[in-house]
Amino acid sequence: MSEKRVFIFGAGYSGKAFARANTADATILGTTRSEEKFAALRQAGIAPLLFDGALTVDIGEALEKTTHLLISVAPEEAGDPVLNAAREAIARMPGLQWLGYLSTVGVYGDHGGAWVDETAACRPVSKRSVMRVEAEQAWQALGREIDRPVAILRLSGIYGPGRNALVNLENGTARRLVKPGQVFNRIHCDDISGALWHLIGGDTGGIFNITDDEPAPPQDVVAYAASLMGVDPPPEIPFDTARLSPMARSFYGENKRVANRAIKAAGYRFRFPDYRAAFDHMWASGDWRDGEPRSPMKGEAIPGQV
Numbered sequence: 001m002s003e004k005r006v007f008i009f010g011a012g013y014s015g016k017a018f019a020r021a022n023t024a025d026a027t028i029l030g031t032t033r034s035e036e037k038f039a040a041l042r043q044a045g046i047a048p049l050l051f052d053g054a055l056t057v058d059i060g061e062a063l064e065k066t067t068h069l070l071i072s073v074a075p076e077e078a079g080d081p082v083l084n085a086a087r088e089a090i091a092r093m094p095g096l097q098w099l100g101y102l103s104t105v106g107v108y109g110d111h112g113g114a115w116v117d118e119t120a121a122c123r124p125v126s127k128r129s130v131m132r133v134e135a136e137q138a139w140q141a142l143g144r145e146i147d148r149p150v151a152i153l154r155l156s157g158i159y160g161p162g163r164n165a166l167v168n169l170e171n172g173t174a175r176r177l178v179k180p181g182q183v184f185n186r187i188h189c190d191d192i193s194g195a196l197w198h199l200i201g202g203d204t205g206g207i208f209n210i211t212d213d214e215p216a217p218p219q220d221v222v223a224y225a226a227s228l229m230g231v232d233p234p235p236e237i238p239f240d241t242a243r244l245s246p247m248a249r250s251f252y253g254e255n256k257r258v259a260n261r262a263i264k265a266a267g268y269r270f271r272f273p274d275y276r277a278a279f280d281h282m283w284a285s286g287d288w289r290d291g292e293p294r295s296p297m298k299g300e301a302i303p304g305q306v
Helices: 013-020 035-044 057-064 081-091 127-146 165-171 189-202 218-229 246-251 261-265 275-285
Strands: 005-009 027-032 047-050 068-071 098-104 150-155 157-159 176-178 186-188 206-210 236-238
Touching: 005 013, 013 027, 013 035, 013 189, 027 035, 035 047, 047 057, 057 081, 081 127, 098 127, 098 189, 127 150, 150 189, 157 189, 165 218, 165 275, 176 218, 186 189, 189 206, 206 261, 218 275
Parallel strands: 005 027, 005 068, 027 047, 068 098, 098 150, 150 206, 157 186, 176 236
Antiparallel strands: none
């Protein structure tokens, strides 16, 4: 078997978790916008490169040797930044075997709490999800053009070490917003990593919802974390009276239950099929504090982003 050389555009929280789970002895390179983040990438097992929207000589040379390309960069008004900068270089990659694109279940939009799977129509509500659909389509089109498999991984709310309700309870930012009937799926970063390595192992393309088995009200997750810590959960706050940013509020404008049949059909088995299994593990192992702190807006109950 030839050596795998993985290149990650946008080696953030999920990318570093993926690299730390490397059991294939793969060489992994990844980009960031700041040299200040180089040390964290190296610690995760990633050789760092700078990418801020322009294709550099170093990136071009690395792509020529890459076998598996993973994209974890959010699209912008002007389109996908990676395609805008590197489409021609990617199309010419001599050793490329597989492309992966990390997207979001937000592309499905609102389904009033009903179940959706990979066959459901995308009807995104927010502008950012509209752009995600366009980016997915652009990467799929490139894959068809160069005859390479493209895996679209639609992720639900991401959590894991350093980014979970246990951390929020400890630092006093946990909130329990209650909107009747509202549920969210979520996904532990270890299962993002596991699904990626599984797909890479078979050079498998397609659309896959990478999400847990149990969509649940967000306030229940905070309450469960509090029960593990032996502390009182924060009081429930009615959604209608909560002070939220427009972005946080927009997440609650979409309600759906997301199924994960396709990745299971491809042979992957989840390490944490529901939030309780994940929180039990994090609390027992003590690894819940590790990793990077959650960055968006302090104290806001944002279900998760790619």
